Amino acid sequence: MDNLKAGHDERHEPDKPQMSTPTARPATDDRAVTEAAVEKQDRALAVVQRLLKERGIGSRRDHRISLGLFAHRIDDAAWPDRTIPWSWTRRYPPELVVTDAKGQHTATVTIERRSGRYLLVLHGSHDSEPVRVHEAERVAALITRATSPASP
Numbered sequence: 244m245d246n247l248k249a250g251h252d253e254r255h256e257p258d259k260p261q262m263s264t265p266t267a268r269p270a271t272d273d274r275a276v277t278e279a280a281v282e283k284q285d286r287a288l289a290v291v292q293r294l295l296k297e298r299g300i301g302s303r304r305d306h307r308i309s310l311g312l313f314a315h316r317i318d319d320a321a322w323p324d325r326t327i328p329w330s331w332t333r334r335y336p337p338e339l340v341v342t343d344a345k346g347q348h349t350a351t352v353t354i355e356r357r358s359g360r361y362l363l364v365l366h367g368s369h370d371s372e373p374v375r376v377h378e379a380e381r382v383a384a385l386i387t388r389a390t391s392p393a394s395p
Contacts, residue, residue: 275333276356281306284354287376288339291352291361294383300390301342307335341386350386365389 276284288304295302311331339352351364354376361374361382374382 274335274356275309276336278334280356281334281337285337287354287359287361287379288337288352290379291382292339294379295341295386298383298387300383300386301344301346303340303342305338305340307337309333309335341390343390349390352382352386 285304285306292302292304309332313329336353336356340348341350341352343349347366349366351366353362353364354360355362355373358373359376361376361379362371363374363382363385364371365386372385374385
């Protein structure tokens with residue numbers, strides 16, 4: 244009876260191996276995009292980057308690629324009707340990271356997947372401001388205003 248009070252189950256079999264539950268994969272796969280989408284978004288970000296460079300504001304375009312390699316391969320004889328992949332690749336939307344003269348992160352610009360608008364997130368803010376893709380000049384102006392010494 245003391246065992247039950249301590250939270251132990253008398254029916255527990257200590258010699259029986261315990262099965263571990265599989266770990267869940269991160270939910271980042273939903274952001275993956277095609278190579279064509281990455282190229283289109285990168286060109287749109289390059290326009291903003293050029294406008295910022297003309298204004299003396301530093302930035303860089305970051306690209307993220309997820310690569311997976313399989314270490315073990317099932318014998319081909321077991322699955323003759325399927326090819327077994329050795330690796331996989333996922334591309335994610337590029338980001339334009341804006342920095343100040345000291346190299347501090349000031350803003351991030353991405354392209355919204357569905358609407359194709361620029362999404363501007365200023366450092367310290369969790370809100371994003373959508374701007375139409377043909378208004379790259381407006382994105383540059385918003386960043387310039389936010390990074391100027393007179394801004395609060």
